[in-house]
Amino acid sequence: MDIIQILLNGIVLGSLYACIAIGFSLVWGVLNIINMLHGSFIILGGYLAFFAWQYSGVNPVFLLPIIAALLFGLGYLLQYFFINKVVMSPVLTTLTLTFGLDMILYNLMTVFFTATPRRVTLDLGTINLGDMYLPVDRLMGMGLALFLTALLFLVMRASKIGRAIVAVRMDRQAATLMGIRVNNVYAITFGIGAFMAGAAGVIFSMVFPITTNLTGTFLGKAFVICVIGGLGSVPGALIGGIALGLIESFAGYTIGPQNATTVGFVLMLFLLIVRPTGLVGVKGYE
Amino acid sequence: MKQFLYFGAFALWVALIAATPLLADNYTIRIAISIAMFSAMAVSWNFIGGFTGYPSFSTAAFFGLGCYAGALAQRNGIPLVMAWVFATLFVAVFAAMLGAIILRLKGHYFAIGSIAIVDLTRLITSSWGSLTGGGDGLNVPLLQGSPQEVSALVLYVMLAILIVAFLTSIYVDRSRLGFGLKCISQNEDAADMVGVNTTSFKIVAYTLSAVFCGAVGAVYASWVGYIDPTDSFSILLTLKVPVMVLLGGAGTLLGPVLGAGVFVMLEEVFWANFLEWNRAILGGIIVFLIFFLPNGLLKIQYRTLYGALVQKLRSAPKQAEKSS
């Protein structure tokens, strides 16, 4: 295979990965919570897109805002009524709680949607450039993922709520004294995390078949990307995602696709030990 | 006195489990084996998660490696018991070496790193097909004897592992090591400052948290006769064991045993009656546990029941005085 083709595949995959990881990174960075629900949020977004598309025939691109908004609502409520109660507890507590919530959500999905792989097939064809080829649905997915990433970056940077989130991340106490309702900001942050996960799920459903069995895989990718890119920063997650996409793409070509994920994990452990602040080390959204 | 109480309660419970082959059917024995097995792993996890306060989620890696090391040793002609011992030692060495690396991490990073170890060991086992059989799994030589004999044997071996683990935890709790681990869990920098060799203490605790899981894994593989990567290195297992300890009371001696027993029996009830919803129900239990039993079953009894009792006893004579 041509090296440029591998590079392109890596970038397309990496943009999708970035979209997976951004919400997870935001929640970890701001709330200091490892959100074990994240993989299920992605799959939920994907399933909702599939069934809505099957039922209505509407292109999932147009369904994306509605589905992502639904996920935002779910995330907001979960954080507001459950996770906020233990948000200052040690990681063992918060991680176990989100894992328990994940078991419930996962079970609901397997009962109502079953674990059958689903995929939205739009048949958009491929673009050929010389001897390279790129499926249009993937390109569209990449475009959407990058668009959402840029949107979140702008929200964090320019909007009132974005600044409030940054303020809470920097100093929770000071933010409280400035009149920021921290619990509300936490819930919104978690909601945004779920929003991005849901959106990533919608995009994935148009590109790959998705099933509930993939929740763990997606969660694992989010771990790796966060460690590569550093926590709680949009550019970090983007760089981390694309880096992982490229690494997996090249590893898949050179040592076989079955080992690609392993390489990602090995790299992550190595980085954790050598540079626990992340490769990029971008902190916050400043 | 307190120690005596621990020994007594534990001995009684072990005797009850050990009696199942004489009293009950094979289904009950299977539950008894599960209880012994998970209790041993919960006691194990308590060394790192309870005493030391490190949120370790590598239990399934140790269990899975125990499964595979035991199975592969047997397939290469090593006799049964020797294979179990080999698997145990292999996992202990693995944990000690791994611990020297990942115990430099703290908090969230340690948690993520320790979960990643489970994923990593599973992925490597899956892709190293020539050794491990890859995703197709591995047949393990079956234990000799009738089904009843086999389950009784497995039960007693599991119980033996549990007893060793429990006695080790009692010893550690009273010893210099346990004291140091508790110091680390409360303030690691201060522990360093009073002269605790935190690095080696943590490595010992991490290794203790692995060694019994490795032993249990090897015996489990011989019991079920077939292992595969998804089943052996399961994220569900790696999270279930800490939940059991939290349910009973982390850092206590009896808590892990109590928590594992209650959890396995609850799980059994849900499996039997709500097959489709069992995962959600377990999730619900976890959520309930976090909000209503944050210190585990052991502590709640002390605080509320005993407190209420004392208050009643105190107020009773006063009322008697007033009325007279």
Next chain:
Amino acid sequence: MTEILRLENVSKSFGGNRAVNDVSFSLEEGEIIGLIGPNGAGKTTLVNLITGVHPLSAGKVIFAGEDVSRQQAFQAARRGLARTFQIVQPFPKMTVLENVAAGALFGGGTGSVEDALDLAHEELKFVGLDAVADTPASSLALPNRKRLELAKSLAMRPKFLLLDEVNAGLNASEIDGALDLIRKIAARGVTILIIEHLMKVVLSISQRILVLHHGELIAQGDPRTVIEDPQVVEAYLGSKFAARVKAESHHA
């Protein structure tokens, strides 16, 4: 007199910032030494270097004739180099007694937990905390927390004790109590290095004073010489204050 601690050209950089620069001095056994200097002069960094919390960038630390430049914090504790912190560091959920026993068991090298608890009882009596031995450390108020830190360090059977701002946050009578205690500790033959902001306190208790400024040792010697040193006056005391302190110490 035998030498107990010697620093040879010790330096420490954090990134490009030199926190401690080429510091050398030698301390005798049994002395009480004051370490003074403005905020950010590198006093706490220096203590961290001596006790193995940070690795040295350059230079050597010799403790009781042994090169300990590469030691880790727990090794320093076991060698008899104990310290207290500016911000107290108890084990919050343990009892006061257990806190002190931790010092005895690990730093002091006591054989068993029981022996450590016995020794801890003695040290608690020594600092006057035996009444609260069985309460959790987190329930103590600040002055008692400082005493607890002292008891914990003493249980480590130190040869050398570094006290980082033990008096910060205490009122006048509490300071007097703390100073009595420090003298009592010195009487046990422990060499003491005390970091202190209150000049009066330093002058009254120290036999010798080291002055750190911008990470460099700008003066050392007996209290009176040091406060008259023009460099110290300029860098730290200010001329008015120096005059006042001098006058007061003449009266005393």
